[in-house]
Every structure is written in structure tokens, then in C-alpha cells.
Amino acid sequence: MHFDAFDRYHETNSFVHRLDPRIKVAVTVAFILSNALLPDGAWIAFGLSWMLLLFANIFSNLGIAFTLKRSFVALPFALVAITVLFSIPGNPLASFHFLLWDLTISDTGFLRFVSILIRSWLSVQMAILLVATARFPDIIHALGHLRVPSILTTIIAFLYRYLFVLGDEVFRLMRAREARSAAAGRRSGRSVVWRANVAGHMAGQLFLRSYERSDRVYNAMLARGYAGHLETINPHELRRRDYITAALALLAILFLQLAGRL
């Protein structure tokens, strides 16, 4: 079995796909930064940000709602922000009785809550677009170009490569566990502690296998001339359309910022 579920890249030929990955990483970060800088309740700027996203979707040839469909991953986290609804002083919008408490939603609290959700929702979509339009190895190259220390990019590259191999191993371990647990249902197999123990042994097993694998990988590296210093290649070159796109995107983001404050 292949862990294609881990691949987030969508193979197609588009303007955005052809852009240098550095530009895509930089614009993504700038866009997310811009979201964080927008004040609460900057509805026009939020709307314009979304427009920008839709355009990016279109230029990526993935369909206008591509990121929208995948954008709800962060929503469960909204729970932690629910308290701002009630805790910020302001004009009461609605109040109701919940168990022991009388809760009043204030207008400023509501404004803040919705603003947090919108910021998060917009940011996640741009990050989704990034990995859909740039292959992950290219993103690693971009991080290298953007001065992320090479030891980190190297670990990330290894992680990406072996994520699929070890993911496969975990899958096989878990299937073997399921095949052996006789009773049906989720609560099969004695107590929670016992089940945690089994999971822990699987983790330990995986650790040892991974450790030994790292030894063999090291041998394979030595055999091909590795001597402690890693040479890396960065096959990317910035072209004029990369610069122009970056400039236009940053201008648009600057415009968003101004719109959010007028």
C-alpha cells in the first residue's frame, strides 16, 4: 500500500505551478502575516483577501473552490476562542442561560471571535494552495534558499522521504494488531493500560527498526562519498515572471492592509 494520502501536490500545468517555489513560500507567508496584521472587523480587507485567494485558485488551474473545500481542518480549534464571545466587555447582543451560567455575547466579543475564525480560515487556504502547487522537495529547496539552516532542511528531506516508508510499517503493525485481536469492536482487548502498552511496544519496535535503518542509510551515504559534509543542490532560478508576480502579490497585500485600516 502506498501512502499517496500524504501527497498534497496536485499535478497540473498552471501559471502558479510554474512559479519558483521561493516566490510561493514568500507570498504565502506574507499573506498569512497580512491576515495577522488586519484589525478585528476589517470586513472589506477580509473580503479582498478572499478575492485574492480565489484569483490564486483560478491561476492554479485547480478550480475556484479548490482551497475552500479543504479549508475546514483548523475549525475544531475554534473551540478555544469561544470564550472571547462572552468575556470582552461591550454592548450585549444576546444572552442566554447555559447550565449554571448566564452568558451574554457582546458585540465586541462577537467581532473578535469571527475575526479570529476568518483570519485562520484564510491563512489555512493559502497554505493549502502552497502545497497543492509546489512539490514538497521544491518547498524544501525554497526553505534552503530562504536561509533555513541546511541541517534542518536535510532532516526535513529525510523525514519526507521516510515518512512514506515508516508510514507503511506502522500500517502493517496496526493491521497485524487488528488481525490478532479476536473480539470485535473498538473496545476489544482488555484494559486501556494494556492497549496503551501494546501501542508502546509497537512504537518501541518501530524505533529499533528505524534506528537500524538509519545505520543502513548512513552506510549507503558513505558508499557514495558522504564524509560528514552534505552537498545540496538547488536547481531553481528566479525568472522575470517570478519577480513580477512577487511584486504584484506584495502590492496587493499592501493594498489589503491599507483597505483594512481606512
Add this chain to the structure above:
Amino acid sequence: MQYSPAPLHIPDGFLSLVVSIICWVISAITLSAAIARSNKSLGERQIPLMGVMAAFIFAAQMINFPVAGGTSGHLLGGALAAITLGPWAGMLVMTAVIVVQALLFQDGGLLVMGANILNMGLVTAAIGYGLYRAAAAGNRTLKLTVAGIAAWLSVMAAALFTSLQLWLSGTSQLQIVIPAMLGVHALIGLGEALITVAALTLILQTRPDLLGENSASAKGSRGWVVAGVLISLAVVLLSPLASADPDGLERVAEDLGFLGKGFSAPYQLIPDYTLPFLGQSNLSTVLAGLIGLIVVGAVIVLLGQGLRAKS
């Protein structure tokens, strides 16, 4: 099988810019130190080891076990990584895991990645390693017990740090977020402790040399014990204090100038994000943000170079 996100990964939008940047600075400084130390003290074998082990942590987080009511427990792995690989390598490995989770799966944001690295990668490694190292001289049972406690505390500490960041960002109310987060993670931490201890038991039985006197896990200095114990004490003391007397903690933060009065403007480093000489204009706000970023960037670069030069 699915990749299951842990509840500690903060998405973008939930932390204020200032809190995000402060966390980035702390993480970047710690990581620069980790990189400098790794380049210096760890052999060339360390690169593939850390790389494959990062994939191991990622894969091990997918091993889940049914707890009750459709929920399942699984590993965060910071303590396990630090105990088996040593503290610096453990931090780098956890950082790589968090970066890939954020970039590839949008599990955790990019601007807030500094906070996620701090909470799940650095704090967990420091506690896990520091406490385990304190018991290094003891027998196997003591070591494993301490490792279990350390694993539990590492998850609690990550939850506490997350709560504090959410509170300082004006996203959550302290008296609710701390008991809620710590309550949930007291249970999740039990799973973490059980898995960590079971995994270490197996490793000690099969390859005791990996955790022995000459292993990476024995190379950390005694300073880690102090750091681990201090952070643990902070968690143990701060958590009940915060839930019992949230007003007290808010007053402290206010007195320190961190938290603005009235909870609505909790970022005050450059007052109200404006520059005095430009007045209260929008332009001034944007510029203030930019200057802040440039200063922080410069600090990171300088620190990185300084640390590299030293090594």
C-alpha cells in the same frame, strides 16, 4: 488509516502577531544553539539518524489506541525523542516534524509555527530529557518511572504554554482555557506516559547500548536537569495558581506591561502598533509592524551567526 492531528497544533489566526513573533524568537535562539551543538558534538552519523528518527516520530504519532467513546490516544513524542537521541537532537527532530505537519498537512500554522515548535518540540524535550537525566544514576525501574512522569509533564507543559499564548493573544480567557486544556491533556498525557514507558522498556531490553553510558542520551550536561526541573516546577505551580486565581496572573502580566488593561488590546510592545512621530495614522501602524519584524529578523540573524562563530 488516517493521519490524526494532535490537539496542540495552533493554527494561524489564533495567536496575535506579537506573541507569534516572541515565540519565533525564543524558538529560533534555542534552535540556533541546538544546531551549533549538533554541528560540534555530534558525529556525521547524526544527520541520517536524526532524519530517519524524525520520520519515526511522525509515524509513531500515527500509532493510536482506542481509549473510550470513540476517542483514541496517541504519542506526541517530544520526551521520547529527547531521551533516546539527546536533548539537542531531540529538539531538531521535533522541529522537523512540526514543520512538515504545518507545511504538508496544515496541522498548525506557519506564522504561529514558532509557538508550536516551542510548545511541542522544545519544552517537551527539555522536560523529558532533564527529568530523565536526573534519574540517570538510578536503576531501571526508577528510570522508567521518571521517564513516564516526564512524558506526562511534557504534555502538560505543552498544554500550559499553549494556553498562556492563547490568553496573551486575547483569544481565550485564562480561567477557562487553562483548566480545559490541562484537564484534557492530563488524560492525553497518561497515554503519552504509557506509550513512552512501554517503548523505552522494549528498547532497554533489546538494545540497552542505545540508552547506555556512551549513548547520545547520556551526553547532555547537568544543566538540562536544572532546566527540566525548573520548567516542571513552573508547570506544577503555575497551573493550579492560574486556575484558582486567574485575576492574580492577569495582574502580574499587566504589571509587567505585557497585557493591556481591559483584555481588548493585549499587545503593547510598540504601543498600539504605532510610531509616536507619525501619529495615530494607519500608515504608522503598518510601519510599526514592519519595523518590529525587521528588528526581530536582525536579532535572529545576528544570534545565529554569533552562535555559529562560537562553534
Add this chain to the structure above:
Amino acid sequence: MTNVLQVHDLHFSYHDGRPALRGVSFAMCAGEKVALVGPNGAGKSTLMLHLNGILPDRPRDFVHGRGEVSVEEKRLTRDNLPVIRALVGLVFQNPDDQLFSPTVFEDVAFGPLHMGLPMKEVEARVESALEAVRMSGFRDRLSHHLSVGEKKRIAIATVLSMKPQILVLDEPSAGLDPRGRRTLINLLRELPITMLVSTHDMKLVQELFPRTIVMDEGQIVADGQTRDILENEELLTAHGLEKP
């Protein structure tokens, strides 16, 4: 003819004290294709690791070892390790260990890059290595998307790009389906290079290698024409091998 590879009285024990090699000596001529057979634990893999100096380079594992390995008349020492490693192309059994980079290009380029070659030359070598294993279109593919057979061929390309004098392969046909195995056999037959191949696949031995070396318990127990060795049933049974 000159010997491309010469091994003289090689001894080696792992750190647990288990002797893996107990006086191994043999030589290979240029252009020779030799099979290395023997039961698991016979020391085949350990011998192969020695051929480009991996084990003695690691003091942690190196407890007892002596003997000599020479490649193209150059004796392997710590100083000429990089040269020897470029001359001996070692391909490991599991392609997931051999291919450790995210993309095919990066993996095939790893060797030439670490030989310090300029980027243009690296590119050219990647192209020709991929062509040699008939995988020219795979340059930009992701390693984890390849089938086992494709991975094995790319693994061979990763050392061909270093232009080695000898190719050393550990169990190349293990884990392949019949078609993948057939493709690999044809590839090995056509590669114009000196080759030492360890395998349990006796059919492969019969089909491809004129000469066979049999190892057991860290020693060479037979070295000769494949035809003769495969006829010697007594020898085969004594060392856990089967006639194809």
C-alpha cells in the same frame, strides 16, 4: 590481465565479538562478472561493505579487523577512501535504504556531487546513468512513487553516476516479481562493467555469471567456474544451497 579488485586475508569481527570474516582472499579481473553465494550469515554483506571501506571507517564498530583490499592496484587506506568509494559502486539490498532523497534526481546526483564535480558534469552524469538503467524519464519523479523494480534500477543508477570500475550488488533480485526480475537480469547482462553480485537466486547465477564464489562462516569455501560449482551437489548441500 590486471586485477581490478584484490582482497587479501581479510579478517573482521563485529563489536559483539562474532567473527564475520575469517581470512578472505580473492581477485577479480576487469570485465569479470562474479556471483557471490552462501547461506545467510556467511559474511557476504560484511565482505561487500569492506570493498569500499565502510566498516573499518567506523571505529565504534571496528574491533578486530586486518587484511588488505586493493582496487586498481591502490591499497585501501583512510586517505584514499574517497577515491576507492568512487571506484567501487556499492548497491545495498533494500532500495529504500539506498534511495534516501526525496527525488530521483537528487539521489542519482548525490554521488557525483560529493565527488566535488561541477553542476554541469553532475547533470550529464545523472542523465547518462538513468539512460544506462533505462529510466531516462524518471529524473523528476519522487522516490516513494516508484515500484520495487524501478527503485532497484534507480539504486543502480545512483552508483553508475559515479562511473565506478566495479559494481557490487547485494541481492539485486530479492523482492522482485518475475517481470521486474527479468528486466533486471537483462540490465545486468548488458551493463559493460566488472560486477560482483551476492544472491540467493541460483537461476540468476546460472544465467548470468561465468564465475561463482561460495562463502560460508566467514570464509571462501569454493571459487571457480559456475558450471562446475553447480554440478558439485555435495558442495551445494554442505552450504545450504540448491541446484537451480
